[in-house]
Amino acid sequence: MDRDPSRESGSAGRGAPPVKGNAGRVLRRDLIHERVRGGLTYIISEDYSYKTEAYYRILTLEMEGKETVPSTRDILEAYVVPVCLTRAKGAGIPVCEWGISDERVPVPSILYGISYFADPSEYSLVRDLETADPVIKYINGNGKYPFCYQPVPESAEIVPCVAIFGRTADAPEPLAGLAAQVYRVFRVPLMEVISVFNGSYRLSSITPVRYSKLSRDEKGILEGILAGECSE
């Protein structure tokens, strides 16, 4: 892998000096890494959400005609749960069943908000109607917004898994395979793949992941890629 121009930026503003990549500071909170490899500009951030600094960094690169990984389109498709599952299913990835509701859901279900204020990291598993009610009131803004539900079997387990350029640190093979597939479709360099395991893994959502949440092995993978020691 070639070592093309690279840069780091934070959200401190126009005059903020670049931060040199070195151990301990590479994954500082809010830092956005940029690497140009093979004609593509890779943006590595702990949060690509809509209207964040990383989102706008990618948008401005797109407006300059650069091909970025991820693109703003990738980000919106990844983080809006029903869109994510529709696109993933079309690409052959096993996904959870889902529906849209504004009030009632079958239980147990995983619930995700769909609104200006929604964040896919804030999902809830509701197992009975009594506990579902307050959760639904919260995510539907007291009846203002519809939301996404995913019915799951009683025995199902929600399994989060960090994927760094599609690679995982210690996930079992089927889950590692799912994470790699998800990266090939959505191209989000740093993400948490939320899956449901019930004999096999099914994609539930993709969420941002903070650098501080990475394990030592995961940090090692990411720092290695940023330093150009291993390929994406």
Place this chain on the structure above:
Amino acid sequence: MSRLGVFVDRQTLGNSEQLTALIRLRDSAEEMGHTVYFIFPVEIAKIGKVDGLFIRSRTDPMNISFVAAKMAELRGIPVIDDPASIQICSDKVNMYLHLMQEGVRIPETVFVRKGEVTEKDAADLFRELGSPLILKEPSTSFSLRVEKVHTVPEFLKTAKRFIKLSDWIVAQRFIESDFDWRVGVLDGEPLYACRYIIPQETFKIQATVNGHVVYCAVKSAPLGQVPAPIIETAVQAANAIGGGFYGVDIKDRDGTPFVIEVNDNPSLEAGEDEHSPGLYKKIIGHLLGEGETPAGSGPAR
């Protein structure tokens, strides 16, 4: 003939004007021999069964209308508004970047980042853009989160509120006017025009003044009576976004047009199209491909 889906939600049906507009839409489609299906969010899977989709609910990349647009696009169903138009128009930063790239005249504009909401940066902006200046949170619609600020403390107070919702916000030179032109453009063709008369109590088309909401008056205008530079600028601005259906807002300062914004999903319930009676049929014909190229689901232009 064909099945037209109209995506609506509770808010769309929230007042009699919007209901009347939807009934006019349905009647126009039926006169053309089409069947109309109103699709609510909980029925979103039905989108796969229609031949064209017209979204009539508030659009934003984070809400259900974007899901509807994407579901149509992924199935190859022509849709207004297409997802890319929603993504661009719902975010003022994205929208102004597209307008600037195509050389569309807009008020002098600066994007302010989170780290730039400081006394020094505010003072620099007033020097650069004059006073007052306009601050916009990028997801604003119906003039919500658009404020006029006159001083550095006012700037800081408003900008700090907006920056909690977006890492970038918009600062613009203020252009005073009694009205905004609104020109509706479909796939590069002007369809209708009207004036939004700014209420005396405010500088926006809609505002809360002393606890009361004041709205602009809407005066429809025949396209032939609209100054040519306004129409040309509207088409140029719409084309900078894509090939969908847009409402372009323009201020005329001494004969020079400035685009204030390009709206996807433009309102049609306040008489905007009074002088353009065939409006709905043109939109439906475009979506369902009657004698014209179907809209497609992308904004390519």
